[in-house]
Amino acid sequence: xxxxxxxxxxxxxxxxxxxxxxxxxxxxxxxxxxxxxxxxxxxxxxxxxxxxxxxxxxxxxxxxxxxxxxxxxxxxxxxxxxxxxxxxxxxxxxxxxxxxxxxxxxxxxxxxxxxxxxxxxxxxxxxxxxxxxxxxxxxxxxxxxxxxxxxxxxxxxxxxxxxxxxxxxxxxxxxxxxxxxxxxxxxxxxxxxxxxxxxxxxxxxxxxxxxxxxxxxxxxxxxxxxxxxxxxxxxxxxxxxxxxxxxxxxxxxxxxxxxxxxxxxxxxxxxxxxxxxxxxxx
DNA sequence: TAGAAATGTTTAG
DNA sequence: TAAACCTTTCTAT
Numbered sequence: 005x006x007x008x009x010x011x012x013x014x015x016x017x018x019x020x021x022x023x024x025x026x027x028x029x030x031x032x033x034x035x036x037x038x039x040x041x042x043x044x045x046x047x048x049x050x051x052x053x054x055x056x057x058x059x060x061x062x063x064x065x066x067x068x069x070x071x072x073x074x075x076x077x078x079x080x081x082x083x084x085x086x087x088x089x090x091x092x093x094x095x096x097x098x099x100x101x102x103x104x105x106x107x108x109x110x111x112x113x114x115x116x117x118x119x120x121x122x123x124x125x126x127x128x129x130x131x132x133x134x135x136x137x138x139x140x141x142x143x144x145x146x147x148x149x150x151x152x153x154x155x156x157x158x159x160x161x162x163x164x165x166x167x168x169x170x171x172x173x174x175x176x177x178x179x180x181x182x183x184x185x186x187x188x189x190x191x192x193x194x195x196x197x198x199x200x201x202x203x204x205x206x207x208x209x210x211x212x213x214x215x216x217x218x219x220x221x222x223x224x225x226x227x228x229x230x231x232x233x234x235x236x237x238x239x240x241x242x243x244x245x246x247x248x249x250x251x252x253x254x255x256x257x258x259x260x261x262x263x264x265x266x267x268x269x270x271x272x273x274x275x276x277x278x279x280x281x282x283x284x285x286x
Numbered sequence: 287t288a289g290a291a292a293t294g295t296t297t298a299g
Numbered sequence: 300t301a302a303a304c305c306t307t308t309c310t311a312t
Contacts, residue, residue, distance in 0.1 A: 007293050056294070075294045076306045092305075113306040115295060168295085175293045222293075246293090267300085268294085 006073040008173020009216030015053035032089035039119035055172025074115025147206030154194040162190030181224040
């Protein structure tokens with residue numbers, strides 16, 4: 005489930021599991037075997053997320069495992085004895101854990117799993133826009149940096165939100181939900197988005213993505229947040245428009261529409277999201 | 287059992 | 300713009 009919130013959650017989890025201790029590193033599938041052998045037994049200093057990228061920093065610090073889950077990469081993790089290694093298991097970490105109980109984490113299906121250097125990591129970070137979840141991210145300054153890019157672009161806001169050089173961590177779900185929450189037409193060119201609307205969207209994104217890290221999934225509906233004590237929300241109750249094609253809009257009843265945009269399915273409400281409907285323009 | 291789709295990115299043309 | 304990457308899950312047959 006890899007939008008930015010999932011990677012930050014994963015970084016927190018792996019830091020808790022392994023940081024500051026020696027880690028057994030292997031690649032049962034073989035594809036990462038050479039690098040795994042070089043890392044095996046070394047200390048894992050920390051694990052960090054930037055946008056949708058994960059970095060496992062080993063001692064000495066110039067040895068970094070760069071992971072990008074892509075569309076279907078997954079990490080399974082647990083305590084105690086790891087399960088029998090089967091299938092395409094790219095990377096397995098095993099550590100002693102803080103209390104001596106064994107910790108393990110298995111990576112499959114990732115687009116990227118590479119051993120890189122500090123400068124290579126810096127080059128990746130250079131390509132990324134501000135991340136609403138980075139420490140100090142979520143500040144108005146970071147929001148303004150992304151906002152400046154948006155304000156001078158003729159590209160549609162629905163495309164800009166997916167551009168990781170504009171801002172890092174938003175994917176197809178947050179894109180659709182954020183646009184709906186602010187009643188923004190996805191086709192609106194960036195330069196026509198009023199600055200005060202972008203400010204509100206950025207602030208909202210910080211709140212939504214932090215909630216996503218805590219919950220381990222994307223929940224954007226007020227109703228699901230309100231009802232959270234009655235149990236976990238059903239999938240279709242968690243979103244306003246994402247994957248709700250043909251269902252009535254929760255606000256106005258219009259059928260939710262879908263069409264490809266930047267190679268991905270975009271979902272929106274034609275009744276709520278049209279020119280002139282955005283925050284601050286009502 | 288087969289097929290499609292999925293929260294993503296890079297590279298080639 | 301399309302293909303490739305490579306895995307799981309859901310739906311249809």
